[in-house]
Amino acid sequence: MDKIVIEDFSIEYSDGTESLRHINLHIPANQLTVLFGPAGGGKSTLLRSINRLNDLADVKSTKGQILFDGINILDKKVDVINLRRKVGMVFARPVVLPFSIRRNLTYGFELAGVRDAVLIEESVERSLVQSALWDEVKDRLDEPAISLSGGQQQRLCLARSLIQQPEVILLDEPTSGLDPISTLKVENSLQDLKQDYTIVLVPHSVQQAARTADTAAFFLQGELIEVGIGAELFTNPTESRTQRYIEGRYG
Amino acid sequence: MNHSSKKRMVVQKVAFAGMSLVASLTVVFIILIVVYIFSMGAGAISFEFIFSAPYDGMRSGGILPAIIGTFYLTVGTAVLAVPLGLGAAIYLSEYAPDNQVTRIIRIAITNLSGIPSVVYGLFGLGLFVLFLRLGTSILAASMTLAIMTLPVIISTAEEALRAVPQSFRVVSISLGGTRLQTIRKIVLPEAMPGILTGVILGLERAAGETAPIMFTGAAFFLPQLPTSLTDATMALPYHLFVIATQVPGMPIQIQFGTALVLLVFVLGMNLIASIIRSRARAKRQW
Numbered sequence: 140m141d142k143i144v145i146e147d148f149s150i151e152y153s154d155g156t157e158s159l160r161h162i163n164l165h166i167p168a169n170q171l172t173v174l175f176g177p178a179g180g181g182k183s184t185l186l187r188s189i190n191r192l193n194d195l196a197d198v199k200s201t202k203g204q205i206l207f208d209g210i211n212i213l214d215k216k217v218d219v220i221n222l223r224r225k226v227g228m229v230f231a232r233p234v235v236l237p238f239s240i241r242r243n244l245t246y247g248f249e250l251a252g253v254r255d256a257v258l259i260e261e262s263v264e265r266s267l268v269q270s271a272l273w274d275e276v277k278d279r280l281d282e283p284a285i286s287l288s289g290g291q292q293q294r295l296c297l298a299r300s301l302i303q304q305p306e307v308i309l310l311d312e313p314t315s316g317l318d319p320i321s322t323l324k325v326e327n328s329l330q331d332l333k334q335d336y337t338i339v340l341v342p343h344s345v346q347q348a349a350r351t352a353d354t355a356a357f358f359l360q361g362e363l364i365e366v367g368i369g370a371e372l373f374t375n376p377t378e379s380r381t382q383r384y385i386e387g388r389y390g
Numbered sequence: 391m392n393h394s395s396k397k398r399m400v401v402q403k404v405a406f407a408g409m410s411l412v413a414s415l416t417v418v419f420i421i422l423i424v425v426y427i428f429s430m431g432a433g434a435i436s437f438e439f440i441f442s443a444p445y446d447g448m449r450s451g452g453i454l455p456a457i458i459g460t461f462y463l464t465v466g467t468a469v470l471a472v473p474l475g476l477g478a479a480i481y482l483s484e485y486a487p488d489n490q491v492t493r494i495i496r497i498a499i500t501n502l503s504g505i506p507s508v509v510y511g512l513f514g515l516g517l518f519v520l521f522l523r524l525g526t527s528i529l530a531a532s533m534t535l536a537i538m539t540l541p542v543i544i545s546t547a548e549e550a551l552r553a554v555p556q557s558f559r560v561v562s563i564s565l566g567g568t569r570l571q572t573i574r575k576i577v578l579p580e581a582m583p584g585i586l587t588g589v590i591l592g593l594e595r596a597a598g599e600t601a602p603i604m605f606t607g608a609a610f611f612l613p614q615l616p617t618s619l620t621d622a623t624m625a626l627p628y629h630l631f632v633i634a635t636q637v638p639g640m641p642i643q644i645q646f647g648t649a650l651v652l653l654v655f656v657l658g659m660n661l662i663a664s665i666i667r668s669r670a671r672a673k674r675q676w
Contacts (some may be wrong), residue, residue: 220566220568223563224565230557232557234557234558236561246565250571299565300565
């Protein structure tokens, strides 16, 4: 069952950077799909197209379709706010908002006008447990989020993206600034989260891609070179460009 | 150490000493002004001077109507200029696309701040006092001061808004926030100290100006306090101008006493701005 189907999708920014050309990709539900490849390949651009965050950027043109549960989300009539509530996102650098730990989490509810205190309280705990942060912060939820360590901040960002129970989580190099232990915690959380969510990850290294991928897609300079089952693609890629990248010959 | 590197060191030291001297000069000037005005005017300050009206052709009595008038004009300017200025700043920082129209708006703002204050005074006389028939009044003077203050408020507020990290906006939008929610809940609160500082600095300039109000609302002498927005009013800077140049036999102590009150008023606003700024800096989480 595919959660997201990308059909002949092309995008071009006004300044000519980071375009994507004719992308076709199926993102299966309840799996972890990895988008990997050298910098500038368009992975982040694709992520930001899935929740229409690219609306904020200076986009010159988009073509093709991105079907989310069968509905083309590039359609002008799509309710973007509603889409973004269904698609959580975690960025490369942990961006905690200048609030307390708790308000960082409840901010999404605040935006949505949800006031059910019981639901909010339960969601705070659930999301923190899911992101493996609960034990570390349960007694200090009202402290400023900035007082957390970098690794904790990034797990808070993950919890924040989970709190409204989205259907899809997009992660753009979420562990690029983290130490190996924090990275492991995040990766383990992602494996658990697959049961309930569809996950799309841009990893910060080929090794992380290989460790985590159920499905892997290799991007190079705006093109999708190869897609495959993670275990197969990393041991036996069909394209030589993929093979040479995995072997570390360039990139 | 060879000869040329020794020479470089000397040049370095001379340049450093020269620049720190120039920088310290600004401190010297402000201290000189304050000390001078204080020593000349402190003797005039009394309860009566602050809380009573002038009499005997302004050669005796106090300056209460001028103090109250300057307060009214400052508040009037704030009420008019802050919503407009803040609105414009939010538009420019958060919504305006980078195009020809936006560029023209920016050029207009820069040029507004370069216009001499006396020109604002004549403009206010022409538009507000005469054409709109507001008469020489608190309203007309506040409007004139507001237009003069707008560019300061707009540019400092825009700068404060832009200083809020873009990543906060992106995160807020990605969590399903609208632009307006993002501005209301994150951008404005985070920029508020910077905005307040700009507002106070702008109002401070308005409070101290003579030229924009002398044709539009300031009165030479009024025995009673203004009771409505359409009344003219006395004001500290204009009163100072009047008693320093237009009244023969004016005791010099009263002139400097008036200058001292105006200086304290303006520096007090400055102090408030500094306190807001340093408090916000200590609390800021980015």
